[in-house]
Amino acid sequence: MTRTFATAADAVADISDGASVAVGGFGLCGIPDVLIAAIAAGTACDLQVVSNNCGTDGYGLGLLLAQKRIRRVVASYVGENAEFARQYLSGELEVELTPQGTLAEKLRAGGVGVPAFFTPAGVGTPIAEGGLPWRYRPDGSVALASPPKEIREYGGRRHVLEESITTDYALVHALVGDTAGNLVFDKAARNFNPLAAMAGRICIAQVEKLVPIGELDPGQVHLPGVFVDRIVHTGVQDKQIEKRTVTARKTSHEAKCQAASSEGGGNA
Template sequence: MGTDLTTGDAAIADIPDGATIAVGGFGICGTPFELIDALLDQGARDLHVIANNCGIDGQALGLLLAAGRLRKVTCSFIGQNKEFARQVLAGEIEIDLTPQGTLAERLRAGGAGIAAFYTPTGAGTQVSEGGLPLRYAPDGSVAEVSEPKETRDFDGRPHVLERALRADFALVRAHQADRAGNLRYRLTARNFNPLAAMAGAVTIAETENLVDGLDPDQVHTPGIFVQRLTTAQRPDKPVEKITTREA
């Protein structure tokens, strides 16, 4: 399957209501801002988003959240997104909290065709024993909790069985891409992007720089994983936290 170079609006035009979407980024670092903006304008709703977190208030996935377009979020933490916390505690959105490393491996396993895997992370806690809140009632009480997961001992240590994650679509952001869809990320912006790109049945990448070709040793996501490619139109990238010190 080749990679189509297109616009952001055209790239996400066929994402339907109820789709599961894996999104790269950590906080708002390495986040596909323009594809998220295009999805906001497109109007799809009841979405299940798989991402490390749900952006921040007023930025990235936080925009879809504030617009009431998300039905469920699989993530590793809520962070400082006040609207996310409000919707979770008000029972407006389903939450699937997953340890961060487990979330990363669930996405990687999905992209590698591995149905499930055992990990010691979460063994002996509510992650494996069940009882994690999945949905709250409007009065703040817990309406639905997670079920126990299968566990097994390896070398005398308990491990929990975790299912891989696959998505209908994946949205990622790259620093460089070539016309074959090969992607290179810059520094910490790599984060969850390669994993999300692997897990999507249709992966859509926005790139800051379109180049003639990438050195094979510089490719982080091979083009075989990428079906659609767009070029970022805005050079600005917001900073979540600015920390300075006195000179």
């Protein structure tokens, strides 16, 4: 049954050195930032992380990277994290880059007990043929490369065998959760969160709003409580924006000219 914890620190206290952790989120959208910060405040190191990306410099999983607490990352995107790229290219971090859809299915398959599956994604590339650098040496040479994977043909098309992923723990963020662990995610923040939750043997969820059992409409539940072991009510946190793009404000003269051009068929 799902246990409710008073603090994030209590919920993650048993995550120890070398643990594997699936982490929900996409960029900074829907990341379990409070749980990650609680791990960063502890001592666990040599962590193996499975996540679409690895936060940004100084936020999310970027906190653990900055402290050099992560040994290996399975991800699909290096993203805006310069420290992630630096550690990978300098040989300090092992990284298994995986196609995004494949990563999603590897987590889902692990959660439902499917050990492996065939997919056409990656056929004809180092993903299937091997040789993708997982870890570099400080001099830039490859210390560890990916092995070749089994290829089979189905329906006249080649497919590569991908093994599913299960982890010791999963960390997820939800908009609403009840005390039985049923979770509701907010729009795009749903992303990798349900998949990560399914793959973790122990799933820890931070929720912005915690409600009693029976308050959630079963038809609105995105992830049933059977997948959630621990839940922490964190409230609404300040949410970071990974990359902000703005458009320069037009002057009143430019706006009038544009309006006149539109009305006059371009003969302003």
